Amino acid sequence: MFLRIASIILLVVFYQEVNAENVGNLNQSLSLRQQAIVTIAAFTTKGKPVELNQAIHEGLDVGLNISEVKEILIHTYAYAGFPRSLNGLNVLIQVLKERKQKGLKDKEGRDALPIPTNKSKLELGTEIQTKLIGEPIRGEVYTFAPVIDLFLKEHLFADIFSRDVLDFQSREIATISILSSLGGAEAQLRSHIKVALNVGLTENQLRNLISILELKVSWQDSQLAKNILDNTIKRDKNKFNTLSVDISYQNQNFTGKVWVEMLVSDDRTWNTQIGNVTFSPSSRTNWHYHPGGQILLVTKGPGYYQEKGNAVRIVNTGDIIKCPPNIIHWHGATTMEEFSHIAIGTNMQVGPVIWLQPVSEEEYLNK
Template sequence: MTTASSKIGGLTRRQEATVAIGAFTAIGDIPRLREDLTQGLEAGLTISEIKEILIQMYAYAGFPRSLNGLGTFMALLEERRANGISDLTGADPTATIAALSALDGAESQLGSHLRIALNTGLTEADLRSLVTVLRTRVGQAPGDRADAALDKVLATAKG
């Protein structure tokens, strides 16, 4: 972990935190991950940027490690909110979900991103609204793909 005033080589504090978050997620070192998640927020990483790092770890370190990292991050955010700390939110995953919904044949990835969205703070109602926007502004087929994938994700989660 780095201190708030350190800078290693040409990396910024945000980049240093990104390196540590990725590595500690991959090896499953939750206590050190938690420390560097805090460092990342304090260095100016947004909630969405950190979520994206943790989501990327799914491809490289596997779903359990990625999910553990996300769970650790969500618990840290709750603790910070309870202590009156407001962190920058940044963008959300709806653009990725919309893109995958618009592409025929990307249902598997769409399902994964819908699960991730549910595990990182979006609600079923939020995602149902996204389906409505897809149907009304983009087209019936993308809305139907998103709706079917969401139904499948929710049925799996409940069953």
């Protein structure tokens, strides 16, 4: 019994030390004021007044002024709706009464400067939106419902994002915290993680934001945000490192010139690996097999696919090829045209691709 109690005590001490270390790491990236934005925005979104009350107290204690806290709660309405925002503002009113009773005097802060009058709200909103995203926004939804595009530009970006009580980094910290806590907003969360990087927040700061969500708000919400951030970082790193090499002498797994762009690099959350592959005429893979299988989505044909012992298949744009696990095969271009496909490695936990000997000229031409 004594040993069991001693073990429990050691585990508790270890857990406390690990959490203390995590919080210490948070402080190195996000400031205390920025950390407070995370919890205020998240608990407002979740509609948890008790936790929000504490989060607002902590935010004011570390230096947020009243106008800044108020602005976080106002900002929340754009993503979580008026009810959550109004409820949050009522919690702030209560917190200020509590602090006044304790003799605490918080800085009021200032109001937002007026919107510039030398531009229309549409012009201003478009300018801010483009600056944040990095390019003009386009999409089928905006053509389908033009008024939503107008609302986004004139209201979200001109009326709200232009309010200078919070800078863009603070607004993105709030927005990511809101969208992570909201649920069902993965596409928007992905977009705002990219915006956060565009406005100067670092990968480490975003990981610290996610750690705050994990430690103080919701582990499940934090994992969704973590997965999206991981994939965003991987894709950005690969985006400008697309391989364009003569594989015949630099990579023994292909014959000819092949371009490979990794879209998802061995993602163990989904156990997949996804790449966009383009073969120059006459180029091809070696014989190989996948322990977990593979799916090929042909985006530009015609091309060739062959399983060991079977005849060569001609595949065309739009074809879907399901390569069963452990079946030896190869695929590549015809002698006349480029061939492209999306290669999806499935069940990657089983093991990576196994490369074998090159496809000889005789095998390639004996179709």
